[in-house]
Amino acid sequence: MTQPIEVRNPRTGMPDYRFTPPTERELDTLATRLREGQRDWAAADAAHRGQVLQDWAARIEARRDDLAAALEADTGRRRLARLEIDGAIASIRGWASRAAALMPRSDWVEGRANPAIRHAGQYLPYPLVGVISPWNFPLTLSLIDAIPALAAGCAVLVKPSEVTPRFAEPLSATIGEVAGLAGVLALAPGVGETGQGVIARADLVCFTGSVATGRKVAAQAARRLIPAFLELGGKDPLIVTKTAPVEAAVTAALRGSVLSTGQACQSIERIYVAREIHDAFLERLTDEARKVRINWPDIASGEIGPIIFEAQAETIRRQLEDAVKKGAEVLTGGTVERHGGGLWLKPTVLTNVDHSMAIMTEETFGPVLPVMAFETEDEAVALANDTEFGLSAGVFAGTLKEAEVIARRLQTGAVSLNDAALTAVFYEAEKQAFKASGLGPSRMGDAGLTRFLRRKALIANTGAPAPLSAFAEEAGS
Incomplete structure (x- = not known):
């Protein structure tokens, strides 16, 4: 029994x-x-x-x-x-x-x-x-x-x-x-x-x-x-080139990272931005992330819900603590909050991150947006491919052609061009996962x-x- x-x-x-x-x-x-x-x-x-x-x-x-x-x-x-x-x-x-x-x-x-x-x-x-x-x-x-x-x-x-x-x-x-x-x-x-x-x-x-x-x-x-x-699992990267329109890229990055409280395998979990627009992108992303509301106390309001699985909150806490200990800066969010016994995390934008941190290498499954600058396209591709995962990715550029050229170099099963996490809403394209x-x-x-x-x-x-x-x-x- x-x-x-x-x-x-x-x-x-x-x-x-x-x-x-x-x-x-x-x-x-x-x-x-x-x-x-x-x-x-x-x-x-x-x-x-x-x-x-x-x-x-x-x-x-x-x-x-x-x-x-x-x-x-x-x-x-x-x-x-x-x-x-x-x-x-x-x-x-x-x-x-x-x-x-x-x-x-x-x-x-x-x-x-x-x-x-x-x-x-x-x-x-x-x-x-x-x-x-x-x-x-x-x-x-x-x-x-x-x-x-x-x-x-x-x-x-x-x-x-x-x-x-x-x-x-x-x-x-x-x-x-x-x-x-x-x-x-x-x-x-x-x-x-x-x-x-x-x-x-x-x-x-x-x-x-x-x-x-x-x-x-x-x-x-x-x-x-x-x-x-x-x-x-996934650790999906988003590459934002220097020609990308900042507002549109921020819109895609925020939704791709935060929708469903980031509790989706195809969520964007790391963002690489060209040095030329990095500061402008980071400022706008932080501003927009601060506006996002949790759906507490009214389930019928707000954009993101609670962390469903209690054990996942501990994973997120551990990764954030590791990142801050190694030099990351939290620009907004960053604390798992308890409301009415449930657990919520507001969108958390991080800067000064690198691949020595678990937040950049392990699956997070939460609304966390670590942003890292890159100098060249080759560096961006190398950073995106530096992972055991290969589920999906995104590239935002000034033109679809530019985005496509980069996308073809990524070791992943699907790439969203000039958007993010499109596999969550578009099921017609066959794809297979790479790596683990x-x-x-x-x-x-x-x-x-x-x-x-x-x-x-x-x-x-x-x-x-x-x-x-x-x-x-x-x-x-």
Whole structure:
């Protein structure tokens, strides 16, 4: 019997929700049910699956208020909670409408060396996909892999984070209201052991989270010889050249760093500015950062919410203390504040930073904006690439061409040109993470669906089979 887990409210700091993770036997039952349901789900055509998904989107829309209330309690923010729901509905409808067109063709093709031998493909979905999602965008990141996997014909078992599990209850209610969906989709909130249990039962695992945990997921998947698609941490740089318009660059930098309290893997976490405009940029950034409001005491006002995960606040504190100790100067913010039991950090602009500081090398996951000057483009590129991460980046320059030239030199999976963190709002461009930021095919673009299909080769001989004598030693003389 597993023990109930109490869940902390990020606005009050107090536990106000409790859930019980599934037992091993319950996970077995779930996995068996999903595998059984997947057989008919995969046998149906993509149009049928698309209609079921469209029905699900309608049920989520109908229960929007219940889901929004749960997400608000999970994350301590209102506007972004509702945007998560809108995004999930749009994602479901988008994949549902695209799935049939994305299913690969399986026409027979004549062989190049011997036209009598033909081949065709059969594309089979992985029967059971396990999804392990993090706490920063609970709904979005539970469904970003699950939806295209379902559209491809897989069954999906989602393990949401124990930090933000409240949304799973109303979301599961919507699943139960759609004929045929509960047989192929289930949520099982739990702790690390639950995640391990999901990996032990899945045919493919999708994980979003830290590099440290991602390595453990990859190791467990490797022992079972199943694929692991990993979306891990980032330390995204923004390069601002001397030709960049300062006001626009500041706007992009602030939003890219502070949105969602910086609790996003694609947040800008270090800013490199050409010496020629460094002082002007830093002054304007500091002025704008001071205007940003926390959403306390009124959740319906302000731009940034609380730090969701209490342990993350300690990481931020440690990095700030290390930076100041090594000579960094805090221009605004800089102190984790407690209001009503919750933890908030106002946008924190730092100067006099360098790569000896953890704030410039380790993932922060908070609204911290360290700004460092550079002299040449080569130096800026070298600084941006001086990291174990390679998730995404940004370049702001006077022209798109100038930004593109620099972007092509960066060792990262995506680069926003004359903006920042565009992967948070634009999902059509396929990308793969570099270095320690991830593993596997793109979850964006068409590959977001096709990666859940395996290709079986059917090879047919339209002529006579070759006899053994054709391979006799004498035959080659």
